[in-house]
Amino acid sequence: MAKVQELEIKNKYTGEVIGTVPADTPETVKEKIKNVHKNQHLLREMDFFERAQLLSKFATKLRFKKAKLKDLVVAEGGLPIKYSEWELGIVMNGFKFCDWYYQFIEDKPLTGIEGEQNAIIKYIPHGLSACISPRNTPISLPLYQMGANYLVGNGAIVKPSTACPLTMIEAYSTMKEMEFQGLEALDLVIAPGEWAVDEFLKSNLIKIIMTVTSSHTAKDIIVRYGRMLKKTADKSMGVTMYTQPFKQFFFECAGNDAGIVMNDVN
Amino acid sequence: MVKDELTSQVICREAFKTELAKKYTTFLAQYPEIFTDLIIGSNFDFALYDTVETYDKESPIDIFNVLRNGSGIEIKPGRAVDSDLELALSVSAVKKLVQTKTHLEYTQLLGTFYDEPDEEKGWIDFVLNKRTQTIIDMGYGKFAQTAGILKDDDDIYRM
Numbered sequence: 001m002a003k004v005q006e007l008e009i010k011n012k013y014t015g016e017v018i019g020t021v022p023a024d025t026p027e028t029v030k031e032k033i034k035n036v037h038k039n040q041h042l043l044r045e046m047d048f049f050e051r052a053q054l055l056s057k058f059a060t061k062l063r064f065k066k067a068k069l070k071d072l073v074v075a076e077g078g079l080p081i082k083y084s085e086w087e088l089g090i091v092m093n094g095f096k097f098c099d100w101y102y103q104f105i106e107d108k109p110l111t112g113i114e115g116e117q118n119a120i121i122k123y124i125p126h127g128l129s130a131c132i133s134p135r136n137t138p139i140s141l142p143l144y145q146m147g148a149n150y151l152v153g154n155g156a157i158v159k160p161s162t163a164c165p166l167t168m169i170e171a172y173s174t175m176k177e178m179e180f181q182g183l184e185a186l187d188l189v190i191a192p193g194e195w196a197v198d199e200f201l202k203s204n205l206i207k208i209i210m211t212v213t214s215s216h217t218a219k220d221i222i223v224r225y226g227r228m229l230k231k232t233a234d235k236s237m238g239v240t241m242y243t244q245p246f247k248q249f250f251f252e253c254a255g256n257d258a259g260i261v262m263n264d265v266n
Numbered sequence: 267m268v269k270d271e272l273t274s275q276v277i278c279r280e281a282f283k284t285e286l287a288k289k290y291t292t293f294l295a296q297y298p299e300i301f302t303d304l305i306i307g308s309n310f311d312f313a314l315y316d317t318v319e320t321y322d323k324e325s326p327i328d329i330f331n332v333l334r335n336g337s338g339i340e341i342k343p344g345r346a347v348d349s350d351l352e353l354a355l356s357v358s359a360v361k362k363l364v365q366t367k368t369h370l371e372y373t374q375l376l377g378t379f380y381d382e383p384d385e386e387k388g389w390i391d392f393v394l395n396k397r398t399q400t401i402i403d404m405g406y407g408k409f410a411q412t413a414g415i416l417k418d419d420d421d422i423y424r425m
Binding site for chain 1: 380383
């Protein structure tokens with residue numbers, strides 16, 4: 001069993017240690033993935049609007065803790081006060097009014113060539129999501145990742161940046177304090193280094209990888225996934241057959257790389 | 267274009283449970299223009315809570331509703347039938363709000379109670395009973411801005 005490492009989180013302005021957090025190990029990450037996957041059904045026992053209402057109530061709880069959260073964002077993120085106010089504002093308002101997003105996932109009739117509507121498009125939760133967020137948004141991105149998955153009925157494991165995990169830990173604790181329904185289908189992973197991402201890539205229980213990182217990190221993740229898939233290939237029938245289900249990847253790639261647009265893109 | 271002046275009416279004043287609710291309704295009746303942006307038929311609750319715990323338990327000490335009618339507003343004790351939303355206010359917030367001298371001072375203070383809620387100094391919150399898009403279409407987004415609760419650049423306007 002891997003030794004538990006204590007992470008020291010520093011105030012980025014003064015260098016002083018403002019908190020220590022026990023880091024996860026490969027064993028604890030695997031356990032969390034298993035538990036969250038097992039508890040996903042709790043989310044589907046509620047409908048979209050019930051989950052939206054709970055996120056709205058959570059937004060209120062966050063607003064009452066705004067001063068504390070703001071100080072944490074500034075200190076551990078090394079971010080300006082106005083920026084941290086903005087970050088908190090967008091996530092609080094986003095959660096307060098999140099029922100607005102129903103228009104994107106409500107059932108829609110599919111219109112045929114001759115105008116007939118014989119089928120309906122239904123949106124269903126895809127499954128457990130592993131989310132990775134960057135150090136310049138200690139709360140908005142990791143909490144959006146968690147909230148968005150919760151809203152649509154996916155379980156979620158969120159890995160905030162180990163440079164600034166305290167704000168997200170505080171937000172998650174607030175959910176625990178209010179006995180947030182379905183919380184067993186959500187969890188945090190605090191893990192330095194790349195090995196946690198490898199655990200996410202290896203796990204068959206994780207269906208979605210959602211990252212907001214630099215372009216280089218995103219490319220590195222997809223290359224590592226490709227290598228992992230290759231190792232699982234079965235060539236016994238004379239044709240390369242991949243034996244693991246494909247994951248869905250949502251990348252936001254921040255960086256100065258030029259975009260490449262394939263010539264068959266619509 | 268000159269806007270018609272709105273009128274306000276407080277109905278069944280004796281039925282309010284608390285003096286504070288009576289004071290607040292009298293105060294609000296001075297500023298019906300706060301409700302100008304709501305469509306006719308909008309009806310929402312003002313609920314007074316003494317603590318955050320009673321708010322969590324949905325147990326107000328008093329409640330009244332404001333109806334936007336053709337000529338202005340009508341304030342009545344009790345919850346609205348099919349209320350659009352509930353505006354929850356702490357007792358400490360309402361005590362300070364009724365002391366304000368102008369519409370501007372009132373809206374600024376209300377905004378502070380929303381932006382910087384404090385269990386001792388005062389807080390407000392709201393709970394939507396209808397879909398966000400419906401609430402926006404009824405004029406509550408602009409109402410919230412006029413009332414000092416939401417600012418120009420808040421997300422609700424970008425929706």
